[in-house]
Amino acid sequence: MYGDLVRQQLPELSDGQILMEPQRKNTAPCITYAAAKIHAINPNATLVVAPSDHLILKEEKFTEIINIAIKAATDRERLVTLGIKPSRPDTGYGYIEFVEEGDILPGQVKDVKHFMEKPNRELAEIFVKSGNYYWNSGIFIWKARTVLQALEKFKPELYAIFTKDASKYNTSGEQDYVNSCFEACEDISIDFAVMENAKNVDVVLANFDWSDLGTWGSLYTHLEKDYNGNAVIGQNVHMINSTNCIVNLPNDKLALIEGLDNHIVVESDNMLMILNKNDEQNLKKYLIPMEEKSPEFFPK
Numbered sequence: 001m002y003g004d005l006v007r008q009q010l011p012e013l014s015d016g017q018i019l020m021e022p023q024r025k026n027t028a029p030c031i032t033y034a035a036a037k038i039h040a041i042n043p044n045a046t047l048v049v050a051p052s053d054h055l056i057l058k059e060e061k062f063t064e065i066i067n068i069a070i071k072a073a074t075d076r077e078r079l080v081t082l083g084i085k086p087s088r089p090d091t092g093y094g095y096i097e098f099v100e101e102g103d104i105l106p107g108q109v110k111d112v113k114h115f116m117e118k119p120n121r122e123l124a125e126i127f128v129k130s131g132n133y134y135w136n137s138g139i140f141i142w143k144a145r146t147v148l149q150a151l152e153k154f155k156p157e158l159y160a161i162f163t164k165d166a167s168k169y170n171t172s173g174e175q176d177y178v179n180s181c182f183e184a185c186e187d188i189s190i191d192f193a194v195m196e197n198a199k200n201v202d203v204v205l206a207n208f209d210w211s212d213l214g215t216w217g218s219l220y221t222h223l224e225k226d227y228n229g230n231a232v233i234g235q236n237v238h239m240i241n242s243t244n245c246i247v248n249l250p251n252d253k254l255a256l257i258e259g260l261d262n263h264i265v266v267e268s269d270n271m272l273m274i275l276n277k278n279d280e281q282n283l284k285k286y287l288i289p290m291e292e293k294s295p296e297f298f299p300k
Helices: 002-009 027-041 059-075 121-130 144-154 156-163 174-184 190-195 216-220 277-293
Strands: 046-049 054-056 079-084 095-098 109-116 133-143 201-206 210-212 231-233 237-240 246-248 255-258 263-268 271-276
Touching: 027 046, 027 144, 027 156, 027 174, 027 190, 046 059, 046 144, 059 079, 059 109, 059 133, 059 201, 079 095, 079 109, 079 144, 079 190, 095 121, 095 201, 121 133, 133 144, 133 190, 133 201, 144 156, 144 190, 156 174, 216 246, 216 263, 216 277, 263 277, 271 277
Parallel strands: 079 201, 231 246, 237 255, 246 263
Antiparallel strands: 046 133, 054 210, 079 133, 095 109, 095 133, 109 201, 263 271
């Protein structure tokens, strides 16, 4: 499905330039796959890893920051991430603590002390006040060789799975090989696999407008709202005594929503979700027993 969408939006790409994950195994396996494949083509290649569900405004500033990150990644053989100055104590983002030396200005490259996963509200407030904690954008820049070396050091089994027969890359046998790799590898993020362990990590302080649209709460901040703070997508939705909600319903769905505050209401693919926005970070936890009980609603 996504392969067809990429081909439609980027018709200049060849099929060999579109890498497809056969299974959902989080970010570390897919990054290892991409790095190994590209390294087989060009051992000196530099990678920019960017999620597709981000909103980035001020594109010229984004390009400037990426070029600074590429220079840091190539000149110093570093693992580089982009940090976003927090505008609020958001508990939905990870945070990066960096060494507070010299100016703290956009475009500065700082040594990373450590990564902090999504904190509670109290910790998030402390991070924002401190000044040397930035949001982890999840955008990474590194040489293929550098990230593969880090994977070999910190996740040798994962590294071995995707590099044991690198001659298969860029051949007709690649997809079968990759299928077997994903079947064998663990489900783990690149943050846990590498970034929280490596010492050669830099962060580039960024100043472009950014939002991770991977959550409904972050999407809410960018949508037009009515006088009660409701962001409504759907032509036949009627909000009564409801405030600060985000609603996304099909245009052919007639809906009356009364008495809700700060909720997410979404219908898609014959599934309906009504969830308090403050509880969105628990969504994955809630979905586990649902998928076990009704797997037919969760296509693989």
